[in-house]
Structure formats: structure tokens, C-alpha cells
Amino acid sequence: MTISSGNILLVQSGGCTPVMNSTLAGLIKNGQTLYPQSRIYGGIHGIEGIIDGKIPDITELSNSQLKSLSKMPGAALRSSRHKLLPNDIGPLLNTLRAHDIRILHTIGGNDSAVTGLRVSEAAQEDKYELQVINLPKTIDNDIVLTDHSPGYGSxxxxxxxxxxxxxxxxxxxxxxxxxxxxxxxxxxxxxxxxxxxxxxxxxxxxxxxxxxxxxxxxxxxxxxxxxxxxxxxxxxxxxxxxxxxxxxxxxxxxxxxxxxxxxxxxxxxxxxxxxxxxxxxxxxxxxxxxxxxxxxxSFMDAVSTTDREEAYQIGRKAVEMARSGMNDVIPTLIRSSNQKYEYSIGSASLKDVAGEIRxxxxxxxxxxxxxxxxxxxxxxxxxxxxxxxxxxxxxxxx
Amino acid sequence: MTISSGNILLVQSGGCTPVMNSTLAGLIKNGQTLYPQSRIYGGIHGIEGIIDGKIPDITELSNSQLKSLSKMPGAALRSSRHKLLPNDIGPLLNTLRAHDIRILHTIGGNDSAVTGLRVSEAAQEDKYELQVINLPKTIDNDIVLTDHSPGYGSxxxxxxxxxxxxxxxxxxxxxxxxxxxxxxxxxxxxxxxxxxxxxxxxxxxxxxxxxxxxxxxxxxxxxxxxxxxxxxxxxxxxxxxxxxxxxxxxxxxxxxxxxxxxxxxxxxxxxxxxxxxxxxxxxxxxxxxxxxxxxxxSFMDAVSTTDREEAYQIGRKAVEMARSGMNDVIPTLIRSSNQKYEYSIGSASLKDVAGEIRxxxxxxxxxxxxxxxxxxxxxxxxxxxxxxxxxxxxxxxx
Structure with a gap:
């Protein structure tokens, strides 16, 4: 499944990390590049913004704004700890349809993987074509199947x-x-x-x-x-x-x-x-x-240079994964060398991540x-x- | 009064700052340079070390050790909140005499100014020649007669x-x-x-x-x-x-x-x-x-570059002040320009600083x-x- 038309929705979820805006910046930047015809929306307070239809258009951020965003602590789109309820599904799908959203990116941790999967299933049941690609984010480093998670290093x-x-x-x-x-x-x-x-x-x-x-x-x-x-x-x-x-x-x-x-x-x-x-x-x-x-x-001076860069690249990579037609996945960090530290970005199935604790x-x-x-x-x-x-x-x- | 023979004693006092070891390094470095014939001692836990005779010889620190020291949080000589008691004076003067100490440098705040002055008076009453030159140090920025104190910026x-x-x-x-x-x-x-x-x-x-x-x-x-x-x-x-x-x-x-x-x-x-x-x-x-x-x-990543440099230069300057024969004084920071920030180092009388709060x-x-x-x-x-x-x-x- 590759969806070449349609729009993109980005949300941030769970506890903040000092580099989750770096991931957001990477997503927006590469979204602008690989989906030049699409609009990019941001859900305010995570899944809650989708349910409530609060998803401003953030397509037109400038390079200098993205650079500034990538260095800001907190979650620029605001975060959420809302657990999806059965009654949320209808309004949520309505919002996706109303804005022709075909790709959902959630920057989050273990709980967000569960939510992402649930949204994906709901869309499928409703015959609504949607790609769900989460992005790892947690200072707790408790996401499975990745060497580490952006946020932990800082x-x-x-x-x-x-x-x-x-x-x-x-x-x-x-x-x-x-x-x-x-x-x-x-x-x-x-x-x-x-x-x-x-x-x-x-x-x-x-x-x-x-x-x-x-x-x-x-x-x-x-x-x-x-x-x-x-x-x-x-x-x-x-x-x-x-x-x-x-x-x-x-x-x-x-x-x-x-x-x-x-x-x-x-x-x-x-x-x-x-x-x-x-x-x-x-x-x-x-x-x-x-x-x-x-x-x-949230402490800017203590942000790890490695962490910020990886968080950004994870954001970019998720857009490539969408472009290549992947679904229900999450990019992962693979340590290819520890002598001189090198990493690459792989992927895992959301099903294998959701609900697990590392x-x-x-x-x-x-x-x-x-x-x-x-x-x-x-x-x-x-x-x-x-x-x-x-x-x-x-x-x-x- | 210029005392060209005799030795030097350094102590640290009060709450720590992340740059008080930078001041200590500046003192030792310039002490080695301007007093090549002298031994440099360090009092352990401030005035308590002098009273107890615990003042190891730290003259021979290498340049690389001093560089490392200048970047370390805490107080390498250990600090103290001891208030000088009448019974302390005898043992204290004994220690000074036993090691022929003619210069006492206390890196400290308002309380240390009171202590420094008290030691100076006691030495004078006892006809023991001693120069007392304190060095400002406090994250509270509450020392009078200085634009700011080392430690505050960080x-x-x-x-x-x-x-x-x-x-x-x-x-x-x-x-x-x-x-x-x-x-x-x-x-x-x-x-x-x-x-x-x-x-x-x-x-x-x-x-x-x-x-x-x-x-x-x-x-x-x-x-x-x-x-x-x-x-x-x-x-x-x-x-x-x-x-x-x-x-x-x-x-x-x-x-x-x-x-x-x-x-x-x-x-x-x-x-x-x-x-x-x-x-x-x-x-x-x-x-x-x-x-x-x-x-x-004590947080290394948040140390202000300005603060660390000034703390070091304050240490160097105090040795020059000793060399020029000053007594019962404390170096102060003077902001000579704020457009492009520039500072110089002046001095104040310990009497005017002791017991005051800014x-x-x-x-x-x-x-x-x-x-x-x-x-x-x-x-x-x-x-x-x-x-x-x-x-x-x-x-x-x-």
C-alpha cells in the first residue's frame, strides 16, 4: 500500500523529552520534501486534538523555524495521556476523513504504540485507508526492539x-x-x-x-x-x-x-x-x-548531541517509511558499531512493541x-x- | 606591608558553587608563579582544617591537574560552615606559625568575610604578621561592593x-x-x-x-x-x-x-x-x-563560560594583591562596559563587606x-x- 495523495497528521504523546521536537522537525522537513502536494497537520494534545478536530495546518514552517523547533524542550504540539475510548473512534475518523489524512505519525512511547495500533484497526474496520507510523520517544528507554530511544541519552x-x-x-x-x-x-x-x-x-x-x-x-x-x-x-x-x-x-x-x-x-x-x-x-x-x-x-544545556541528531533522523526516516508504503510500524535505532559509535535506523512492527516494557x-x-x-x-x-x-x-x- | 618570605594557605568555605574550584586553581597557579619560594597549603574543611592542623601541601599540582581542578564542581579542599569560637584562636595561630603561613586566602561569602577579619585581628593582637585576602564566592550573589560574585552566573x-x-x-x-x-x-x-x-x-x-x-x-x-x-x-x-x-x-x-x-x-x-x-x-x-x-x-553542563573565567581570574588577582602588600581585602568585579561586556577586578575592604547582605x-x-x-x-x-x-x-x- 502506497498512498501518494492525501495529507499527513503529526501528534506528540506521553511525557516530554528534550528532543521530541527535534523528531517533529525532522518529520515536517521531510514531509515537505517527499510529499510536496500534501498538507501537514498537527494534532493539539495528541489524540485528543484529532478527536476534537483541533489540527492546525503546520505545512508552511520555514527552515529557520524548524531549526529553532528542533532545539526546543517540551512538545510544541502539546502532549496527551488520553487512553482511547470506544466513543472516541467515530469523531477521530471523522477528523481524518474531513482533512483527507492518509498518514498518521505519533511521536510517543509504549502507550502510544497501543493507541496507534487501535487507530489503525479502527480505520481498517471502517475501510478508511490510513498508514500509521509511530516514532519512538521516551526518557525511560523502555521501548522494546530498539537499541535505545530518543530522549534517553539527554x-x-x-x-x-x-x-x-x-x-x-x-x-x-x-x-x-x-x-x-x-x-x-x-x-x-x-x-x-x-x-x-x-x-x-x-x-x-x-x-x-x-x-x-x-x-x-x-x-x-x-x-x-x-x-x-x-x-x-x-x-x-x-x-x-x-x-x-x-x-x-x-x-x-x-x-x-x-x-x-x-x-x-x-x-x-x-x-x-x-x-x-x-x-x-x-x-x-x-x-x-x-x-x-x-x-x-527539559534542560537545554544537557541535551546530548547524539540524541538530538538521532531524534531528528528518526523523524526524517519515518517519512521515508511512509513513502515506501509501510504501515503499523515504528522506526528503531540499531547500533552498528560501538567501537566508533555508529547507528542505522531499522523498523519494528507496532504489534511487537505495543504494551511491552523493556x-x-x-x-x-x-x-x-x-x-x-x-x-x-x-x-x-x-x-x-x-x-x-x-x-x-x-x-x-x- | 609586603611579606616576601613565608607560605600561603588556601581554604574554601560556605555553600559550594560550580566555579569555586576554578578560583582555587587560579590561586594555586599564580601562587606558584609569584611565590616560587613558598609552599602552598590547603586547609581541609575551611577554618576547621586550620584549627585541627589539617593542611596538606598542595604546591606541586601540575598544570593539567589545575586545568582539571578548574572545571570540577564542589570544593576540592572541602568546605565548612564553622563559626569561629574564642577557643579556636589559639590552635589556629599555632598552625599558622608551625607552617610559617603569612598569607591566608579564603574563598567564601559573607560569613567568611567575618571569619577572615576575625583571624586577621587575632593575628595582629598576637603580633603575628599575616595577610588576609578573601575571594568572593556565592551563588546567592549577596556580597556587597561587587557587581556580581563568581558562582552566581552559573x-x-x-x-x-x-x-x-x-x-x-x-x-x-x-x-x-x-x-x-x-x-x-x-x-x-x-x-x-x-x-x-x-x-x-x-x-x-x-x-x-x-x-x-x-x-x-x-x-x-x-x-x-x-x-x-x-x-x-x-x-x-x-x-x-x-x-x-x-x-x-x-x-x-x-x-x-x-x-x-x-x-x-x-x-x-x-x-x-x-x-x-x-x-x-x-x-x-x-x-x-x-x-x-x-x-x-554543581551542574557542569550549565557552567557559564564567563563565570568560570572570572572565577579563575579572581584567584589569580588575589595573589597579585598579596604580592602588592594588600591586607584585609577582597577582590571585586567591576563591570566596565555592558554594551560589549567587559569587566575589571578591583578590591574592597573586608570590613566593608563582612556581615553585610546585598x-x-x-x-x-x-x-x-x-x-x-x-x-x-x-x-x-x-x-x-x-x-x-x-x-x-x-x-x-x-
Whole structure:
């Protein structure tokens, strides 16, 4: 199936990454080139914009606007966490028909793959010709069948540096604030938390503990690691995923939720706060806890050059895939060489991606002193982009 | 008084900045050059190291080590918040005498100026010849008689970008997490919080409210600004200094302290958390709050090129000042041109600096919609270093 007439609709979905607008720019740029007769629309707030018919025409963006767009954090078309309901299908197909949209590109993660597939099926059932090609995007790195996902490298760069920095700070401050817990994102996988180990070379270096969602969290093991580092080195750094779970459930979830939204979703006290209180009670010293939150997925200075470029090329490639008639697919990143890092772009079936979660594999998981493996660092290194100055020459003055 | 024999002691004090090691490197480098016969010692954990006699010899650092040092966050000699006690003077002078130390350089802020002066007086009373030359260092920018202090530009760069990023993120996420509060450092002054306004060009842009310690915080005014932005633009960002105060005292301080340290200092729930709860209760939508904490003063990628260079030159200059016989002084930064930014290094008397706090002047203070003045942005711009790509070309796709 190759559809040479008709128009293109682009949407962004899920949590933001600092390079998802780079992918959007790549899509628009190559759409202008390979589909010169088509209009390019942008759905506002993802699938919600399609359902509501809010899809402005963005065909005429200039090269300089696209260049600026490619460097902007956030999601220029706005994002969405809406799960498609049966009642949404009718209005959605109406919008597609009304604008003769024949290609739908969703820049998103695992949930978006499910949605993309559902839209594709609905169109087929309705005998409406539509190509659905998603584009990978997540700081969590939890999409299967790709070496990594655009967004991860930049967020990982942020977390690796943040850990290094707060480590040096806590070490310097000593008794005034010797212990610090860094709470990081990553949803159900520990890819992002594991990146905190990148600059750790010795037992002395931060982090001294990494908690990931894949491993049942033990307060006792955590306390042993932190107390040991504090006693031996005068400071201690723990990095924990915001979704770590103890054997009894999520940490601090014995308390009532701090907020319940209109959908009935509960929001609980963060594990960083909970563990900080625990450390202060047990060790009697001040324990900071830092929560960069959405800063870690939107910080311009920490964008990985590799990540931004790959995100852009993924956008371009998706248009080529459409042009070649592919459907229900998602481009993937293939690492063709790690000696001198090289990548190519392949593809996977949306069916094989939807609903799957790529957890941090055993061989990459941190031990209880905050080390990951050389193989993980080797995996991570090229994704972080241009080297941060002089980190190879780090030495201990004292 | 010019002391041509004798040795040099360097210490770092107070909260870390990402460029205080650059100042240290400048000191060591020029100390090696201008005092080739002298030993250079480093006091571990500031004044505490002098009292305890822990002052390793760091004369022989190589150029490549100094280059690496100049780019490291934290305080390589470790820092201190110790306030000098009468009983400390004896041991302190003993250490100075034992190592024939005739020049003391403290890289620090307002508290360090008080300490430096006290040491100088004690030496004089004891008829011990000693030159005391402090070096300015603070992300808070609250040292008087200098255009700005090394450390501020880099932390301000971090906060300005963090605000821009979380703004774009909240705007994109919409109803899922439309409101975010960013809690920033700055001690008793609003310089750092004010930097969050750097990228704000329109009412739509973040931040929509800035709370600084110099202005009594009103929950009602805060809520009006945030609710108005949320209703009009679908999202809202507030930036608040961690030490904002309401008319009744510090926010959230009605609750008992979350921790009390061995010195009896109380640590309270943060204002970000308090205000986040308030927003959720009043508006019924999720309100994130982010606390970069020590990340904002230690993040390598966000170091301002201007800031690092000035920090280094301040270090070099202090050695020249010693060589020329000055005493009880601190080098200051003078802005000689703002058209094309140029600076020179002057000096101030420690007596005029000690115990003073430089608050954010009226003309630079944010209004209740999160705007500061053009004059403040003009002040801030050169301090942020190399421009962040393309921010001048920012446009709204929607």
C-alpha cells in the first residue's frame, strides 16, 4: 500500500523529552520534501486534538523555524495521556476523513504504540485507508526492539552529571549535609537511575546506592550501603527511581495519598522524602533529597548531541517509511558499531512493541554499592553525546 | 606591608558553587608563579582544617591537574560552615606559625568575610604578621561592593533554563500536570529566583509568579497569579526562593520541624511542598513541585563560560594583591562596559563587606506576574555565558 495523495497528521504523546521536537522537525522537513502536494497537520494534545478536530495546518514552517523547533524542550504540539475510548473512534475518523489524512505519525512511547495500533484497526474496520507510523520517544528507554530511544541519552546525561555534582557537593559540605538522595524518573524501568553510575570509578565516588523498580527495595540494604559510605567517606549519595517498590508495596504508601485527581488517580509522598526521613532518624545527620522532576527531561544545556541528531533522523526516516508504503510500524535505532559509535535506523512492527516494557537487563543492573557494569557504561557512553570536559582527568586533590 | 618570605594557605568555605574550584586553581597557579619560594597549603574543611592542623601541601599540582581542578564542581579542599569560637584562636595561630603561613586566602561569602577579619585581628593582637585576602564566592550573589560574585552566573544559568524547560513541559502536558512550583536557593536574597525570568517575553511565558525573600509572601497574591495563568494559558509556573516568608513567618513553619540537627538547627518542610499542597487543594488539579537543590550549584553542563573565567581570574588577582602588600581585602568585579561586556577586578575592604547582605534592589524585583525589568535582564545576560542556542528565535508553533 502506497498512498501518494492525501495529507499527513503529526501528534506528540506521553511525557516530554528534550528532543521530541527535534523528531517533529525532522518529520515536517521531510514531509515537505517527499510529499510536496500534501498538507501537514498537527494534532493539539495528541489524540485528543484529532478527536476534537483541533489540527492546525503546520505545512508552511520555514527552515529557520524548524531549526529553532528542533532545539526546543517540551512538545510544541502539546502532549496527551488520553487512553482511547470506544466513543472516541467515530469523531477521530471523522477528523481524518474531513482533512483527507492518509498518514498518521505519533511521536510517543509504549502507550502510544497501543493507541496507534487501535487507530489503525479502527480505520481498517471502517475501510478508511490510513498508514500509521509511530516514532519512538521516551526518557525511560523502555521501548522494546530498539537499541535505545530518543530522549534517553539527554535525560541520562542530566542524571549522570547531577549525581556527579551533588556527590562533589555533599563530599565538600561534610557534616553540614553529608547525605543526599536523588529521586529520578524512569517509570517502571531503571535505565535512567542506572545512568547515575556513569562517573563512579571507585567505592568513594557517588552514587553509593541505586534503587531501581526492577529490584525489590530493601530498607535495610539501603541503610547498610548509605551508612557504610557515610562512615568511610564522610558522605553518601543514593539515587532512587520514583517508582521503587518494597516487598510490602511502594515506599511511604502506607500514608494516605497527598492528592487525588479528578480521574481518581492517587499521588503519594515521594520515596526520596520518605528515605530522607528514614536516614535522618537512623543516623541523626541531615539528609537532603533532591527532585529535579521535569527539569531532567527539559534542560537545554544537557541535551546530548547524539540524541538530538538521532531524534531528528528518526523523524526524517519515518517519512521515508511512509513513502515506501509501510504501515503499523515504528522506526528503531540499531547500533552498528560501538567501537566508533555508529547507528542505522531499522523498523519494528507496532504489534511487537505495543504494551511491552523493556526493563533494565540483569547484566546492566546496579549492585548495592552503586556500581553498574562496564558493559552498561559502554552501552551508555555514546548516547550521552559530546564528552563533558575533563571527566577523564578527574583526580582527588585530597 | 609586603611579606616576601613565608607560605600561603588556601581554604574554601560556605555553600559550594560550580566555579569555586576554578578560583582555587587560579590561586594555586599564580601562587606558584609569584611565590616560587613558598609552599602552598590547603586547609581541609575551611577554618576547621586550620584549627585541627589539617593542611596538606598542595604546591606541586601540575598544570593539567589545575586545568582539571578548574572545571570540577564542589570544593576540592572541602568546605565548612564553622563559626569561629574564642577557643579556636589559639590552635589556629599555632598552625599558622608551625607552617610559617603569612598569607591566608579564603574563598567564601559573607560569613567568611567575618571569619577572615576575625583571624586577621587575632593575628595582629598576637603580633603575628599575616595577610588576609578573601575571594568572593556565592551563588546567592549577596556580597556587597561587587557587581556580581563568581558562582552566581552559573547557578542563574541553571535556574533560567530550568524554568524555561519546566514551563515548556507543563504547557505541553496540560491537564495531566499543568502547574509546577520550582524551589530555588539564594538564601536571604532573590537574585537567583529573579534569574528565572530571563526567558519570559510574554504573559504566556513562564514564570507566572516569582517569590523572593525580600518581599513578604502573600498566599492570596500567589494564588491569583497562578490561577490566572492556569485559566488563561492552560498551565502555570511559580518560582519561589526556599526562604520566602509570609507576614506570619516562614511558610509551612506552623508544622513541627522535620529534622533537628546536633546543633539544634531546625529543618522545616519546604515552601515548594507547602504551596503545591495549597494549589492542589484550591484548584483541584495536580501541582508538581521540583527542587533541584544542590544540582543547581554543581551542574557542569550549565557552567557559564564567563563565570568560570572570572572565577579563575579572581584567584589569580588575589595573589597579585598579596604580592602588592594588600591586607584585609577582597577582590571585586567591576563591570566596565555592558554594551560589549567587559569587566575589571578591583578590591574592597573586608570590613566593608563582612556581615553585610546585598539584597535584590527594588528596580530588579519581579512583579506579581513573574516579570523582572529590562535593566535586570541586561545586568544578567553577560553573566550567563555563551548564549544558549536559538533562544532568540523562540516562536510559538501554536
Amino acid at each position: 535525560a541520562a546525561r542530566f542524571i549522570s552529571q547531577a549525581t556527579f555534582g551533588i556527590g562533589k557537593d555533599a563530599e565538600a559540605m561534610g557534616i553540614n549535609s553529608p547525605i543526599c538522595i536523588l529521586e529520578v524518573m524512569g517509570r517502571d524501568s531503571g535505565w535512567l537511575a542506572a545512568a547515575s553510575s556513569f562517573y563512579k570509578k571507585t567505592d568513594h565516588d557517588a552514587p553509593h546506592f541505586i534503587g531501581i523498580p526492577e529490584v525489590i527495595f530493601s530498607e535495610e540494604h539501603f541503610m547498610i550501603s548509605i551508612e557504610s559510605a557515610y562512615r568511610n567517606y564522610g558522605y553518601a549519595i543514593a539515587v532512587v527511581s520514583e517508582k521503587i517498590r518494597s516487598a510490602e508495596g511502594n515506599l511511604g504508601r502506607d500514608n494516605p495519598p497527598t492528592f487525588t485527581d479528578n480521574f481518581g488517580h492517587n499521588y503519594f509522598e515521594s520515596p526520596g522524602k520518605y528515605l530522607s526521613d528514614l536516614v535522618e532518624k537512623r543516623l541523626g545527620v541531615r539528609c537532603r533529597w533532591e527532585k529535579p522532576g521535569t527539569i531532567q527531561r 526493563y533494565l537487563p540483569e547484566k546492566y543492573r546496579p549492585d548495592e554499592q552503586g556500581y553498574t557494569s562496564d558493559s552498561f557504561k559502554s552501552y551508555l557512553r555514546p548516547l550521552l553525546g559530546n564528552p563533558i570536559h575533563d571527566t577523564d582527568s578527574i583526580f582527588h586533590l585530597l | 547557578a542563574a544559568r541553571f535556574i533560567s533554563q530550568a524554568t524555561f524547560g519546566i514551563g515548556k513541559d507543563a504547557e505541553a502536558m496540560g491537564i495531566n500536570s499543568p502547574i509546577c512550583i520550582l524551589e530555588v536557593m539564594g538564601r536571604d536574597s532573590g537574585w537567583l529566583a529573579a534569574a528565572s525570568s530571563f526567558y519570559k517575553k510574554t504573559d504566556h511565558d513562564a514564570p507566572h509568579f516569582i517569590g523572593i525573600p525580600e518581599v513578604i509572601f502573600s498566599e492570596e497574591h500567589f494564588m491569583i497569579s497562578i490561577e490566572s495563568a492556569y485559566r488563561n494559558y492552560g498551565y502555570a509556573i511559580a518560582v519561589v526562593s526556599e526562604k520566602i516568608r509570609s507576614a506570619e513567618g516562614n511558610l509551612g513553619r506552623d508544622n513541627p520541624p522535620t529534622f533537628t540537627d546536633n546543633f539544634g538547627h531546625n529543618y522545616f518542610e519546604s515552601p515548594g511542598k507547602y504551596l503545591s499542597d495549597l494549589v492542589e487543594k484550591r484548584l483541584g488539579v495536580r501541582c508538581r513541585w521540583e527542587k533541584p537543590g544542590t544540582i543547581q550549584r 539584597y535584590l534592589p527594588e528596580k530588579y524585583r519581579p512583579d506579581e506576574q513573574g516579570y523582572t525589568s529590562d535593566s535586570f535582564k541586561s545586568y544578567l545576560r553577560p553573566l550567563l555565558g555563551n548564549p544558549i542556542h536559538d533562544t532568540d528565535s523562540i516562536f510559538h508553533l501554536l
